[in-house]
Amino acid sequence: MDREKIINILRSTMPEKRLNHSLQVSETAAHLAMNYGCDPGRAALAGLLHDCARDRSDEELLSLAGEYGINISFVESRCPLILHGPVGAALCRDRFGVDDKEVIRAVALHTTGSPEMSLLEKVVYIADKIEPGRRYDGVAVLREAARRGPDEGLVACLAHFMYYLINKGEIIHPDMVSAWNIMALKVAGRNF
Ligand SMILES: [Fe+2]
Ligand SMILES: [Fe+2]
Structure with a gap:
């Protein structure tokens, strides 16, 4: 499916703000991919599609997750919004005709991260948190970390959002904790 067609479908399923x-x-994502040395076209595609399920209701996300055989753990059952990553990935394959497994996985992982992430998956995770429309406190620090490299960018984003969730009294997905554990050691140059 070409980019214009994808944009038209997204426009019909999400508010203008989300499309922007x-x-x-x-x-x-394309820009980071060029800087880090992975394919900008695939990064751009994953970036464009990453929130394709973000405007589904909790009920729809749970129902689509069931339909697509996506695991609903303790955390997802209490915070179904997390499912917009894996459900979005299933929609990429099923409704948008994407067959690039890494692009699909980058969409799946953009909500929680994972202890094993490819460069492309890191690119999409980081791009989602630092795109120019993001205005939250601390985003400048994350942009600066992303300039130092993908691992530095990823670990800074994970730290920021784990603090954010804890400060709000929210629960944290185990994949996010695992991603943090691996990446924090990697960035600090310690063995794991
Ligand atoms: Fe998202
Ligand atoms: Fe997003």
Whole structure:
């Protein structure tokens, strides 16, 4: 499916603000991919599609997750919004005709991260958090970390959002904790 067709479908399923965010994530992901040395076209595609399920209700996300055989753990059952990553990945394959497994996985992982992430998956995770439309406190630090490299960018994003969730009294997905454990050691140059 070409980019224009994808944008038209997204426009019909999400508010203007989300579409703009998706376009900016796509552009930022392409830019990061060029800097880090992976394919900008695949990064742009994953960035464009990453939030394709973000505007589904909790009920729809749970129902689609069931339909697609996606595991619903303790955390997802209490915070179904997390499912917009894996459900979005299933929609990429099923409704948008994407067959690039790494692009699909990058969409799946953009909510929680994972202890094993490829460069492309890191790019999409980071781009989502630092695209130019993001205005939250601390985003400048994350942009600066991303300039130092993908691992530095990823670990800074994970730290920021884990603090954010804890401060709000939210629960944290185990994949996010595992991603943090691996990446924090890697960035610090310690063995794991
Ligand atoms: Fe998202
Ligand atoms: Fe997003």
